[in-house]
Amino acid sequence: MDTGGSGRTGGGTVALAVTEGMLHFELSVAHEVFGFAPVDVTVPWYEVSVCGTEAVRVGRFRLEPDEGLDRLPYADLVIVPGWADVDVAPPADLIDAVRAAHEAGARVASLCTGAFVLAAAGLLDGRRATTHWAHTDVLAARHPAVEVDPDVLYVDNGTVLTSAGKAAALDLCLHLVRLDHGSSVANSVARRLVVPPHRAGGQAQFVAAPVPDRDDHPLSALLPWIVDRLDRPLTVEDLARQARMSSRHLGRHFRTATGTSPLQWLLTQRIRRAQELLETTDRSVEAIAEATGMGTAATLRRHFNRAIGVPPDSYRRTFRHTARPAFRGGDAGRSS
Template sequence: MRTVALAVTDGMLHFELSVAHEVFGSAPAAVTVPWYDLSVCGPATVPFGRFRLEPDHGLDHLQHADTVIVPGWADADVDPPAELVDALRAAHAAGARVASLCTGAFVLAAAGLLDGKRATTHWAHTAALAARHPEVEVDPDVLYVDNGSVLTSAGKAAALDLCLHLVRLDHGSSVANAVARRLVVPPHRSGGQAQFVTAPVPARDDHPLTALFPWAIERLGRPLTVEDLARRARMSSRQLGRHFRARTGTTPLQWLLAQRIRLAQELLEQTDDSIDAIATATGMGTATTLRRHFNRTLGVPPDSYRRTFRSRTHHDDSGTEQPGA
């Protein structure tokens, strides 16, 4: 998935377009894997606030991209341009992976790419998407949906989550985390996390979970219970559950499992440790437990995940490409 094309026309939302350009436009300094070849495709000129955007290619170039990103569509009540819809159909038919950000889902739906599929968009527009396109299974409660060759995200910050998800699919967890660090955002929010979280960012540094998160992450290799977390946060288990739901949209145990899976991904990519050793380091206990949770979460067993990302081309200190182990 080396080539990424942004499909732009008059009526695209600026934030989502900028998010995609920031993620796929350049690699973080510490990343040495070959990065994406990004292009902007659209009409000769596209209004962009007070400026005018000059695309690199016309919309017909979308069919030559490995991945096509459709930013948010400003007016969900207006049909997207026919030339854009036709270009997306042609790109998908040619084998491109197509992803929409926010209300860009309306464009994918107009192209028929979401027919019979589960999809999402900004929570404020999910009812409209379901009403206009009853053939689409609209899920209003998730950050993004991955159908393989067609992906959709919820609004604003969830667009960044989906872009990082694509980087993680292509280059692994370590590289996606490096991109997240550059952007100063959480490295991974699961697509199944709820869109509407009452307090996504604590308003104060003394929020009861602010210090708990790094404390727990440093101890993933140890057996941690809800009672352990509650004791550290100096609250009851019931109070902890309420704070976790409001802060992360999930439960303490689900959050812990997600952190352990994330750590397992990094160890599989970066070390030659055995599956048993990684199971111990991540607090999973046994290789059997790790394989079960890893496969259920990511859809592949740890061994296959390691082969996928350890076999990617890497660079030695001289910058010469070497075959991966």
């Protein structure tokens, strides 16, 4: 399982790299996620700075950076939002700063068309990457060494991450919080922003939790009902009876709303619950198997390993946080 490459927990310093013509939505998303800790979270939060060479216009707003681009190599995480005109080459100083940050050990993540900066810096050569669907062909043609995947929300290559546009930028930011602090904290951020806590990025370890976005959707009442009963044995017939429709009709609605079958969606929710319990409690694997409706530890281990890529015990060791370790760049020699 890819845990983000660095093995770090906690957030550290985050640098938002800005330039003229930057897309304001993606920049705002990153600042909202990393710049403000949820009120119910007690872990030390990220230290965010906006970095650029000069005041820039972001959409209709004028933005004065906190730091210069030379600050990027001192950050633990560098976020590169997209900008409106991909036909314009990224500024050379931005490309150089992003490359230097990566070489210094920072994670570098692009949102939307920010992938063009990472590609120009050579960070995506030989790697899988994505960007907004409207620009994937351009990215592939301009940078043939990049394996462009137009069908995913985001791609995590460890220290290099890319996302598709708009909402997918939020998905990637929440994914990064989850890697740093675990799913419970990421869920708190999602609750503050009133968004689903987790959508699949495309890799097996990212567990989807799609929710219909209309109150009158046929599944809008059923899905919360299921999540409240994950410790119970549930069949398709049970779900269809609760939804007052046939099993076949239920399957069609599930496929349309979630992209998967009722039983696969149910299994996904059981695994999500298991992840949260592994991160936040000392319960045994046997107890978690019972609490998530898996029945036995053997069944939980089989499904968990297949979906997440590691056994439950290994997952717990990776994501269970008791203290925030020192960040890369946390020593005094890196603070200026």
